[in-house]
Amino acid sequence: MLPALIVTVREGAEAALVDLERGETGTIQRISLPAAEQQFLMRIGFVPGVQVRFSRRAPLGDPSVYSVDGTEIALRAETARHIMVQRDLVQRDLVQRDLVQRDLVQRDVVQRGGVAAAGDLP
């Protein structure tokens, strides 16, 4: 069994999803887009209270890939600019470490962001 990893998430500053750094996670606060687009984004997983990780940028710079609910979804900057997140400070430190560690963090992040705890987040 994998050792349990206790992560306490401290809230960081609010930022647009597009401004996260590679590997950084944040918790979605709100989507400042018209209702229909908001609905659309929420249906594919970008729901307030859920955790998102900035996975990588496309080779040509845009779109960027975000990890939400364990799914990798690419959004263009024009969309990601309007999704506001609260930066997760702790996550940012941990993902800097080596790959094994990163897997642990990811499992934890995914679980918290997914079914396990979306409702518990502040």
Added chain:
Amino acid sequence: MSAILSSGCCDTPSGPLLAIGEKDPTASGREIRTVALIGPPNSGKSTLFNRLTRLRQKVGNYPGVTVEQRVGLLAGGGHKIRIVDLPGVYSLTPYSDDERVAVDVLTGKMDGMPRPDAVLLVLDVTHLSRHLVLAAPVIALGLPTLVLLNMADVFAKGGGSLDVLKLAKELGAPVAMVSATQETGLDAVNRFLRQEHSQGLPALLPVLQDLPQSRKWASQVGRRIDYRQHLPSAWSRRLDDVFLHKIWGPVIFLLVVGAVFQTVFGIGQPMSNAFQDLLTKLGQQAAPFIPAGLLRSLVLDGLWKGVSSVLVFLPQILLLFFFIGLLEDSGYLARAALIADRTMRGVGLNGKAFIPLLSAYACAVPAIMATRTIENKRDRIATILIAPFMTCSARLPIYTLLIAAFIPDRPVIGVFLGARACAMLSLYVLGFLVAIVTAKLLKSSVLKSAASPFVLELPEYRTPTWHSIGLRLLDRGKVFVRQAGTVILAVSLLVWVLTNLPLHNGRVPLLEHSAIAYLGHGIEPVIRPLGFNWKIGVGLLTSVIAREVIVGTLGTIYGVDPATHSLTLQNALHQDLTFAGAMALLVFFAFAMQCTSTLAVVRRETNSWKWPVVQFVYMTMVAYVAALVVNQGLSMLVK
């Protein structure tokens, strides 16, 4: 009654594969005749539908909306059970046509469709938090529902687990772990559907309109059923480090695209040609067995020619779909779309349009069928509408003929680029430019996308299976032969009738005296400004079957065999076409929609005659105006 119905197939850490929840045992049972298959997009619903029906399915259209209706028969013994594949939806709140259709079918309000007796709800177990939201409104409808947690294999492999029995209790519906791609757990479906079902009391589930609220409910359920998210394999991430690398990403992308293109042309074209020869030979072999005269001509020049012109597309179509299937199933297609998006955005399209448009350089038919990966309907239609502007291989015979006949073989840039190559290249560029302009026009007017930002899901990399690709090839091949086949056959027969009537003293008339020649004469005033006479007109008329037909027609008109005396045909053309007229004809062919197969497939894919008609009229207009400008302009210059 709480019982475990099945165990076996694949081992999930959580134990039983099918569990049944609470049901009212006193209600009377009834047999299932119709079952609806519902699930979110990307839940593997279509794969499951194909597996359950073994492709015994009918595709149609729901009345009033352009939503595809797929109905199939459940494979296996017992009484007939119809499966209705509903469009992929995230909720039953009717926001889109898709959701409206789903709700209408499930509530029995859809015209000409009985209310289903049961529901198969497909959810991707690896994305349960997101997909579970759909379970509440579907189960609350009160129909006997079997919840299928798809992708069980990936989920188990990634270390995911959940308590199926607990979930069944939570939902008040039986739950089965399945894998549509591996075909595991599917016996649960048969068992569920062949069983008598009581019209039980609907479970008390919160049907929430508000998504964040529904998600909260889903996460609470997730905790109660001990849901443990699977870990995406580290392999996918490592592969993406290469395939989406700043430098290697685009390099590999170009290599892959180049290899596909090269193979389709390098193998597909000769394959098509060889197949064409084979079909022609078969026709010739059969000739002695048919009484000479009108009947033989009808069978060989009408029917067989029509059948061959459909079949001859098959090698290229299947080859292209083999590659597209390979790219799609492996997961690379999504990465290619991600890389291409930046460039495609310039014309108002998105990255998913790239591969279809590229395929259109071989043949517009598979390209249009490949647009199915574009979820945004407006983007998809825009892509379908511009695909035939790409220089497909059917244009090459007439291009080669006219260029060889009218353009001198002179060097333009040293020895590297001759005038002929230059002309050919400009035709490719011309088609591409008009496609871009058309896309821009469409996307800034009638097909302006509203309220759906571009999103692209990157699935995990997987090894494609022969089985899955084979099934798809069979499906696409069938669709093409059936849909395009019937239309092409009808048009070929019409052209045959027009070429062989009116009878002259009981004999087939010479082409000059046939009905089609009269039609050619009839359109002569319209095409004269383009520099075309009635003979070219006849060629244009017959080439509505397929572009390359014009070469054969002109050959017949000039009484020479194009295969052996192409030089004579080239010379003969000089008597009827000026240089300006020939260039106008080239440009006309670059833009005009002379391909019945494409029109038939567009109708099939857009589910209405509206788009093929719009496309035909638009392309013909563009072709006419462009040819007019070229002919008039060049004529003036030459003077």
